Amino acid sequence: MKTIYLDNNATTQVAPAVTEAMLPYFTQKYGNASSMYPMAAEAHHAMERARAQVAALIGAAYPDEIIFTSCATESDNTAIFSAVRAYAQKKHIITSKVEHPAVLHPYKFLESQGYKVDYIGVDANGRFDMDQYKAALDANTALVSVMWANSETGTIFPVAEIAALAKEHGALFHTDAVQVIGKMPVNVQETKIDMLSLSGHKFHAPKGVGALYVKRGTRFTEFMMGGHQEKGRRGGTENIPYIVGLGVAAELAQKRVSDGSLARIAALRDRLQAGLLSSIADAKLNGDPDNRVPNTANISFGYVEGEAILMHLNEYGICASSGSACTSGSLEPSHVLRAMGVDFKFAHGSVRFSLSEQTTGEDVDKVLEVMPGIIENLRKISPFSRMK
Ligand code: PLP
Numbered sequence: 001m002k003t004i005y006l007d008n009n010a011t012t013q014v015a016p017a018v019t020e021a022m023l024p025y026f027t028q029k030y031g032n033a034s035s036m037y038p039m040a041a042e043a044h045h046a047m048e049r050a051r052a053q054v055a056a057l058i059g060a061a062y063p064d065e066i067i068f069t070s071c072a073t074e075s076d077n078t079a080i081f082s083a084v085r086a087y088a089q090k091k092h093i094i095t096s097k098v099e100h101p102a103v104l105h106p107y108k109f110l111e112s113q114g115y116k117v118d119y120i121g122v123d124a125n126g127r128f129d130m131d132q133y134k135a136a137l138d139a140n141t142a143l144v145s146v147m148w149a150n151s152e153t154g155t156i157f158p159v160a161e162i163a164a165l166a167k168e169h170g171a172l173f174h175t176d177a178v179q180v181i182g183k184m185p186v187n188v189q190e191t192k193i194d195m196l197s198l199s200g201h202k203f204h205a206p207k208g209v210g211a212l213y214v215k216r217g218t219r220f221t222e223f224m225m226g227g228h229q230e231k232g233r234r235g236g237t238e239n240i241p242y243i244v245g246l247g248v249a250a251e252l253a254q255k256r257v258s259d260g261s262l263a264r265i266a267a268l269r270d271r272l273q274a275g276l277l278s279s280i281a282d283a284k285l286n287g288d289p290d291n292r293v294p295n296t297a298n299i300s301f302g303y304v305e306g307e308a309i310l311m312h313l314n315e316y317g318i319c320a321s322s323g324s325a326c327t328s329g330s331l332e333p334s335h336v337l338r339a340m341g342v343d344f345k346f347a348h349g350s351v352r353f354s355l356s357e358q359t360t361g362e363d364v365d366k367v368l369e370v371m372p373g374i375i376e377n378l379r380k381i382s383p384f385s386r387m388k
Pocket of ligand 1: 070
């Protein structure tokens with residue numbers, strides 16, 4: 001059975017060109033980039049090439065604004081703790097209610113340490129509440145960290161506007177850009193971004209490598225204290241093969257943004273979405289219908305459980321994600337859908353389909369063919385159906 005992989009916001013397949021570029025750095029050019037012989041110099045050059053590739057992808061002015069990390073979780077933690085150390089006298093920080101745990105958990109920790117935290121809400125379509133944000137900002141705000149697009153719904157936040165307001169109030173601005181890389185143009189110079197996190201495995205590089213952009217001149221304290229690597233900004237021997245892979249994936253992502261691939265992905269996503277919404281009763285889109293990354297459709301099927309839908313999709317080799325997590329017997333809808341105020345009978349039945357360049361029209365046809373029957377059968381046995 002063919003696997004139909006529609007969970008690209010969770011992780012992506014490593015692109016063949018990425019694997020190919022990485023391999024020599026495991027077996028032939030395996031030198032430590034800090035050592036003093038030609039093989040090490042080769043590793044060092046490869047790393048610097050990758051740094052330039054990642055810098056180009058996000059429009060950074062200088063390659064040395066890119067710090068390689070192990071993942072976006074590390075990048076997010078580094079940015080947040082660096083910012084609060086840099087502005088230690090300010091005790092107020094802002095984020096949104098719909099961030100990834102890689103941002104929410106450091107914020108909760110800082111709240112427990114006495115920081116005043118504002119978690120900005122979203123409307124029913126997942127759009128950032130700009131009025132609440134403007135009211136929250138003040139001269140005591142050290143940091144604003146707001147994601148560029150939401151991982152569950154794909155809704156894009158007006159990061160340029162949010163960043164400009166943060167800067168007006170003298171706060172640092174960080175964005176978790178994990179879900180926009182390779183899905184739309186990103187230019188850190190056109191927006192007033194001080195720090196930006198990205199993760200390789202969300203755009204066809206391997207898991208375990210990411211980057212943090214830190215604009216030159218930003219006050220910065222390292223999170224991983226150790227050796228002098230990354231100009232003293234991140235201790236630890238650099239993972240050259242993965243960094244090389246990240247660089248190649250960055251080039252591929254940049255190409256995708258400009259060569260028409262995104263329009264093709266969006267057309268498939270729109271066909272999938274329209275087909276599901278028209279063929280299944282009580283199905284609703286979660287997220288901003290007009291302003292989402294092109295690959296994501298999060299749809300709630302009322303009166304059924306998302307996890308049950310996923311299990312049935314598995315039977316057809318279809319991989320997707322659900323917005324609800326079954327924890328110790330109680331079904332808790334995702335914090336994102338809760339923040340949007342999605343009715344629990346719909347929040348429980350949400351499925352996120354996230355496409356990639358590899359998704360085909362046949363993949364979409366298959367989902368459209370099997371979903372109506374799956375939902376109909378589940379509704380026959382669902383206790384939620386009685387709540388209608
Ligand atoms: N931020 C967002 C928005 C994400 O979607 C993810 C991954 O799901 C992360 C951060 C964490 O990325 P990583 O797995 O590289 O730590």
